[in-house]
Amino acid sequence: MSAQLRLAQPEDLTRLMGLVAAFHAEMGIEQDEELRQSALLPLLEGIPHGCIYLIGPARAPLGYIILTFGWSVEFGGMDAFVDEIYVRPAVRRRGIAGETLLELPKALATGGIKAVHLEVDREDAAAQKLYLRSGFKPRERYMLMSRMLG
Incomplete structure (x- = not known):
C-alpha cells in the first residue's frame, strides 16, 4: 500500500472533516465541528503557517498529516511541527505512517524546512517505535509545555 x-x-474539506473527527474521537479530543472547520479551512486555503497532506487515493484517503510552520534560531530557519497524523484503523500496520514520515521530510527539505518535530504520548510505546524508525529522536533535556490563551 502506498502512502x-x-x-x-x-x-477536500468534507473528506478531511470526517478523518479529523475520527482521529479526535480516538484521541479523546473534544472539539465541535465549527471550531474544527475554522481551524482546517485556512490551511486548505493556503495560509503560510501550515499545510495538510492527504495520504493515499484522492477519492478515498487513507489518512492525513497536518504540519504547522515556525522559525527556529536553534535549527537555523524554518521548521515544521507534525500537528496531527492519522491513518484509518482498517489500514494500519501496513507501513503507511512510516512511509509518510520518511518521505515527507525529503519534500520539506526542498522547501527550505530545517527540522521536523512532533510530540508523542509518553505511554504510547508503539508510536514511539514508529517515530524512532522514521528518524525522529527524543530530546532528552526538553519537554513540550503549553499554555492556552484566551
Whole structure:
C-alpha cells in the first residue's frame, strides 16, 4: 500500500472533516465541528503557517498529516511541527505512517524546512517505535509545555 501524498485543497474539506473527527474521537479530543472547520479551512486555503497532506487515493484517503510552520534560531530557519497524523484503523500496520514520515521530510527539505518535530504520548510505546524508525529522536533535556490563551 502506498502512502502517496497530495496537498489538500479547499474542496477536500468534507473528506478531511470526517478523518479529523475520527482521529479526535480516538484521541479523546473534544472539539465541535465549527471550531474544527475554522481551524482546517485556512490551511486548505493556503495560509503560510501550515499545510495538510492527504495520504493515499484522492477519492478515498487513507489518512492525513497536518504540519504547522515556525522559525527556529536553534535549527537555523524554518521548521515544521507534525500537528496531527492519522491513518484509518482498517489500514494500519501496513507501513503507511512510516512511509509518510520518511518521505515527507525529503519534500520539506526542498522547501527550505530545517527540522521536523512532533510530540508523542509518553505511554504510547508503539508510536514511539514508529517515530524512532522514521528518524525522529527524543530530546532528552526538553519537554513540550503549553499554555492556552484566551
